[in-house]
Amino acid sequence: MRRVAVTGIGVVSSIGTGKDAFWSALLGGTSGISTVSSFDSAAFPVHIGGEVKDFDPLKYLTPERAAVTGRATQMAIAAAKLAVADSRLDFDAVDKNRVGVSMGTTSGEPLFVEQYNDAKKAGGEEAVPAEAMGRYPCHTMPAQVALELGAHGPVTIIPTACAAGNYAIGYGYDLIRTGRVDYVLAGGADAFSRITYTGFSRLGAIAPEKCQPFDKNRKGMIPGEGSGMLLLEPLDAAVARGAKIYAEVLGYGVSCDAHHMTAAHPAADGAIRCMQNAMKEAGVTTDDIDYISAHGTGTPTNDRLESLAIRTLFGERASRVPMSSIKSMLGHTMGAASAIEAAACSLALDTGWIPATMNHEETDPDCGVDIVANKSRKTNPKIILNNAYAFGGNNACLCLKRYVA
Amino acid sequence: MMPRVVVTGEGMITAAGAGIDAAQEALWSGKTVIAPSERLNGALMADVGEFDPTPWLGNKGVRVLDRGTRLLCIAAQMALTASKYTAVAEGDPDLGLVVGTLFGGVHSIASFDWTGITEGPNWVSPMEFANTVINAPAGQAAIKQKLRGVNSTVCSGLASGLYAMSYAADFLRFGRARYLLTGGMEEVCEETSLGFRKLGLSSPSGAVHPFAETRDGAAPGEGAAIWMLETAETAEARGVEPMFEILGFGAVYDAHPTIGYNPRGEGAAAAIRMAIANSELKPEDIGGIIASANGSPAGDEMEARALKAVFGDSLTGLPLCAPKALFGESMGAGGAIGALVAGFALRRGELPPTAGASAANGLQLSSSAQALRGENILINAFSCDGNNASLVVRSWKK
Numbered sequence: 001m002r003r004v005a006v007t008g009i010g011v012v013s014s015i016g017t018g019k020d021a022f023w024s025a026l027l028g029g030t031s032g033i034s035t036v037s038s039f040d041s042a043a044f045p046v047h048i049g050g051e052v053k054d055f056d057p058l059k060y061l062t063p064e065r066a067a068v069t070g071r072a073t074q075m076a077i078a079a080a081k082l083a084v085a086d087s088r089l090d091f092d093a094v095d096k097n098r099v100g101v102s103m104g105t106t107s108g109e110p111l112f113v114e115q116y117n118d119a120k121k122a123g124g125e126e127a128v129p130a131e132a133m134g135r136y137p138c139h140t141m142p143a144q145v146a147l148e149l150g151a152h153g154p155v156t157i158i159p160t161a162c163a164a165g166n167y168a169i170g171y172g173y174d175l176i177r178t179g180r181v182d183y184v185l186a187g188g189a190d191a192f193s194r195i196t197y198t199g200f201s202r203l204g205a206i207a208p209e210k211c212q213p214f215d216k217n218r219k220g221m222i223p224g225e226g227s228g229m230l231l232l233e234p235l236d237a238a239v240a241r242g243a244k245i246y247a248e249v250l251g252y253g254v255s256c257d258a259h260h261m262t263a264a265h266p267a268a269d270g271a272i273r274c275m276q277n278a279m280k281e282a283g284v285t286t287d288d289i290d291y292i293s294a295h296g297t298g299t300p301t302n303d304r305l306e307s308l309a310i311r312t313l314f315g316e317r318a319s320r321v322p323m324s325s326i327k328s329m330l331g332h333t334m335g336a337a338s339a340i341e342a343a344a345c346s347l348a349l350d351t352g353w354i355p356a357t358m359n360h361e362e363t364d365p366d367c368g369v370d371i372v373a374n375k376s377r378k379t380n381p382k383i384i385l386n387n388a389y390a391f392g393g394n395n396a397c398l399c400l401k402r403y404v405a
Numbered sequence: 406m407m408p409r410v411v412v413t414g415e416g417m418i419t420a421a422g423a424g425i426d427a428a429q430e431a432l433w434s435g436k437t438v439i440a441p442s443e444r445l446n447g448a449l450m451a452d453v454g455e456f457d458p459t460p461w462l463g464n465k466g467v468r469v470l471d472r473g474t475r476l477l478c479i480a481a482q483m484a485l486t487a488s489k490y491t492a493v494a495e496g497d498p499d500l501g502l503v504v505g506t507l508f509g510g511v512h513s514i515a516s517f518d519w520t521g522i523t524e525g526p527n528w529v530s531p532m533e534f535a536n537t538v539i540n541a542p543a544g545q546a547a548i549k550q551k552l553r554g555v556n557s558t559v560c561s562g563l564a565s566g567l568y569a570m571s572y573a574a575d576f577l578r579f580g581r582a583r584y585l586l587t588g589g590m591e592e593v594c595e596e597t598s599l600g601f602r603k604l605g606l607s608s609p610s611g612a613v614h615p616f617a618e619t620r621d622g623a624a625p626g627e628g629a630a631i632w633m634l635e636t637a638e639t640a641e642a643r644g645v646e647p648m649f650e651i652l653g654f655g656a657v658y659d660a661h662p663t664i665g666y667n668p669r670g671e672g673a674a675a676a677i678r679m680a681i682a683n684s685e686l687k688p689e690d691i692g693g694i695i696a697s698a699n700g701s702p703a704g705d706e707m708e709a710r711a712l713k714a715v716f717g718d719s720l721t722g723l724p725l726c727a728p729k730a731l732f733g734e735s736m737g738a739g740g741a742i743g744a745l746v747a748g749f750a751l752r753r754g755e756l757p758p759t760a761g762a763s764a765a766n767g768l769q770l771s772s773s774a775q776a777l778r779g780e781n782i783l784i785n786a787f788s789c790d791g792n793n794a795s796l797v798v799r800s801w802k803k
Contacts, residue, residue: 043526097657097675106538110514116596117518125599133600137507138539139562143790146658152672154656155792156561156568159509159539167557174575195518198526199534254581256556258496258547261535270553273498277581391535392544394556 001177004249005238005403006346008087008231010079010187013330013340014050014224017078019086022340023347025329026355027376032330033210033222039194046206050224050331051192065148068131070109073141075227075336076189080145083185083231087243091149100153100181101142102172104164104188105335106390108138108157110195145185145229153181162295162332163388164188165228165339166396170252172232182237187229187342190334197223203262205299211332213296213325213357214303214371216364221297224331228340235403245403246346250284250383253277257393264301268309270395275313275385278397284383286314289321291354291381293341294371295389296325297332302389307367322379324372328358338388342398345384349402352380408636410574411647411801414490416483416588417745418476419628419732420451424483429749431731432757435772439613439624439733448598449611451626451733466549469532471513473592473627474542477504478549480629481586485550488633489645490584496551499583502543503557503573504590504631505565506737509539512594542590555582562788563697564656565589566630566740567796571654573634583639588631588741597736601625606734606789608700614761615698615727616705616768623699626733630741632748637801647801649748652686652781655679659791666703666789673711673793677783680795681715684781688716691723691797692779693756695743697787699729708787709766724775725768726750730760740786744796747782751800 011017014032015025025032032050041047052075057066060078069077080101084091112132119128134140138157146155154175158167165188172186190196200206200223207220238245255277257270264271279285295306311318326344327333333340348354353376360373386398417424420438421431431438442452458467458475461482470478481502485492490500513536520529535541540558547556555576559569566589573587591597601607601623608622640647657679659672667673681688694712698705712720728746729735735742750756755774762770769775781799788794 096660101658108539110518113511113515113518114522117515117522120519121522125595128599128603130600130603130605133596134604136511136600137560137562139507139560139565139788139792140790143562143658143792147660147791150660152658152660152675154561154568155658156559156656159558159560160556161538161540171572174579178575194521194526195514195537198521198529199517199531199537201526202529202531202534204531254555254557255498256501256544256547256553258551258553258556260548261541261544273553281579281581390540391538392540392556393547394540394544 002179003235004173004176004232005235006230006246007233007238007243008083009343009346010082010086010229011340011343012052012055012075012079013226014052015329018082026326026344027353029356029358030329038192044201046201046208048222049192050222052226069144070111070135071191072109072189073144076141076145077148079187079227079229080185083229087231094183096150097152098182099151100175100184101146101151101155102168102184102186103142103157104168105138105157105159106161106190107193107196109136110193112136114194160394161390161392162334163338163390163394163396164335165337165342166252166388166398169230169342169398173249176232176234182233184232185229186232187339188335189227190225190336192225207298210359211298211328212359213298213328214364214367215360216362218298218300218303220299222331224333226333226336226340228336228343230342247349247400248403250399250401251278251281252396252398253281254396259393262391264305264389268305270393271306271309271389272312274395274397278399282399288383289385291348291384292321292323293345293386294323294325295387296327298327304366307369310369319368319370322354322370322372324355324357326355338386342386345386345400348381349384349400352378354379354381407578408638410577410634410651411637411640412632412649413635413640413645413647414484414488414633415745415748416480416631418479420453420626421731433774435758435760437731437760445595445598449607449624450593450598453627470545471510471536473510473590474545476592476629477542477590478546480631481546481550484586484631484633496553498553500552501554501556501582501585502546502552503569503585503587504543505559505569505741506590507562507565510536510541511596513537515596555585561792562790563736563739564786564788564792564794565737567786567794570744574651577634577636583635585634586631587634589738590629591627591736591738593625593627597625613700613730615700615730616770620700620702620705623701623734626735628735628738630738630745649751649798650801652797652799653680653683654796655683656794659793666707667791668703668707670707670711673707673787674714676793676795677711677715680797684797686781689719690779690781691783692777693750693782694725695747695782695784696725696727697785698727699734704789709768721767723769723778724756725770726756727759743784743786747784747798750782
């Protein structure tokens with residue numbers, strides 16, 4: 001089976017759009033959290049989120065196409081186009097029958113459900129616009145990306161909620177290594193919505209001021225939005241065309257808690273097994289891992305259980321493997337999260353710098369891991385694990401390796 | 406050498422009834438279950454109607470499951486039992502689920518938001534939030550049946566069911582699981598029913614006739630269809646005889662505007678050719694076809710052209726069945742239902758009738774059963790957004 005390289009990175013985020021803006025903001029510890037403005041949050045107990053305030057779909061889509069695509073889809077198209085441009089691939093010359101699109105999401109396009117309900121409330125069922133109904137199903141998201149790029153290979157979306165990005169990148173990796181296609185745009189997207197905000201608010205999960213993963217006084221997660229898309233291609237072909245190779249995908253592991261829909265397994269069983277599965281497939285051991293991109297939502301439970309998973313697997317080495325959560329800056333971008341995190345991991349492997357866990361004030365003695373507090377660090381990692389855990393007990397871990405020519 | 410992937414259990418619940426016996430009886434009787442739904446104000450559909458999940462799911466932990474999730478869990482339980490899989494008390498990390506769906510549970514999502522805007526966000530139940538993610542059915546099924554291994558939800562429009570089965574087959578080939586339940590599920594709720602009608606997908610006449618000259622549209626159908634897959638080696642080791650083998654898969658996106666078939670059918674033809682080639686077969690090795698056709702004027706035309714492009718003159722005399730004449734268009738479940746129908750056909754050596762059909766336009770469609778011309782069956786699942794998937798299956802032989 002073929003080896004798989006990451007050769008293009010595209011990101012739409014609350015701290016920057018485009019790889020360079022995103023990466024320098026990330027290493028600089030920039031916060032993307034602000035007061036919610038896309039809907040009226042007055043009735044909620046909290047009012048902050050990681051909205052992408054400056055996203056302009058017309059930079060990436062014609063007005064006609066922008067009018068028929070939802071927000072998450074627009075961000076996905078933007079990130080996909082940015083990834084293609086970043087890869088310096090002569091995309092026009094590529095055989096489009098050999099280009100696939102593999103995405104992940106948590107909610108798809110919930111704004112269309114909101115539109116449906118708003119219309120229904122105002123005028124009854126018949127008042128509901130047909131277009132809203134046609135644009136809602138989540139499969140339209142990767143289909144629109146494929147349409148924009150002219151891709152004719154397999155196109156799918158794996159909506160495994162907050163772990164979806166990893167699942168999507170993993171599927172893309174499988175498509176390339178088996179020789180089914182030669183290029184995959186792989187990643188995730190989610191848009192800010194009142195449905196998602198309501199859900200997390202009612203679970204009491206949203207922090208009132210800031211996201212402080214692994215901090216002793218952490219109060220919760222912060223909903224965000226965005227898109228991360230990677231261009232994957234066979235390593236040999238990337239080398240042959242003189243491409244910049246950010247990282248190599250070594251494999252991924254998945255597992256299911258099969259315990260509770262929203263609460264993680266109390267012994268971090270699924271989290272442990274998905275890391276074990278990823279490392280087994282990648283042919284590495286815990287001794288090889290020198291950075292972990294945490295799921296690190298900032299909720300008391302996630303961070304405690306995630307730390308438990310790391311300590312269980314890594315043993316006494318756990319406190320020496322740096323692990324940071326960029327959700328401390330972006331908030332939780334849902335289905336985009338592990339894809340944006342995979343982009344950050346690829347850049348970490350390429351540049352040698354690992355991003356910090358921001359907003360750290362007091363160490364939680366229960367966690368016992370090195371969270372790269374408040375300042376990014378140059379550690380020159382070689383092999384990285386990117387973790388993601390989701391509602392439904394869906395867990396996925398992606399393993400990436402530094403490429404040396 | 407990649408391991409061979411085989412089917413060792415089947416489960417299905419649709420408007421034609423619960424279980425594969427009910428499904429086969431309905432199929433071979435040549436009837437349709439597409440009719441105005443009592444449950445949804447007379448909307449035309451294949452409605453499972455009221456059903457009692459207790460015989461398969463017991464009484465515990467069922468109340469929180471929404472309609473589609475119950476359908477999925479029932480079909481999964483049937484397939485697990487049929488495969489003679491021995492349950493592990495604490496759940497098996499090597500047993501998983503890969504399910505195709507188009508919506509997941511849109512009624513749950515819409516209801517959640519409806520409460521929020523009509524009563525206020527503080528009146529929304531936090532427990533209902535869990536059912537608003539599209540992977541909720543798969544996640545709930547995993548809790549109910551202790552499926553601790555792979556758990557994925559795959560959405561590729563009307564092609565979802567076949568994409569999911571191919572995903573599962575690959576995971577088994579890669580050694581990421583030992584047993585995988587896979588297929589598709591879809592519920593039909595007021596939202597999907599309304600959407601079908603508003604998007605012009607529904608048959609105004611109420612007569613759903615795939616490929617017929619008089620066809621004027623489809624009708625939504627609900628249900629779940631699940632296969633238990635494992636490698637031939639695993640099945641042999643535990644003394645279970647495989648029924649069918651999963652061969653090659655092909656998927657092609659036709660990059661056509663959303664909600665629109667490419668009537669020329671190049672993408673559909675390419676998907677068919679890819680599935681056959683990936684099976685290490687040629688078109689003449691195909692002995693029967695399970696069509697995706699659902700009564701859509703454009704979609705059925707596209708599939709007819711694609712079949713002619715691939716099979717040429719040999720299409721006359723190649724038996725074809727369009728099970729959506731019975732089951733309706735069950736979206737994420739459609740391709741999986743088609744796969745299970747292919748299995749039924751392989752077991753009997755003949756394709757079931759297509760309700761109300763007759764041969765036309767060079768297609769060997771019939772309202773009677775038709776003997777297979779060979780042991781490899783092609784299953785199509787072509788989506789109205791341009792995604793095309795095909796799968797080849799055959800009877801198991803060592």
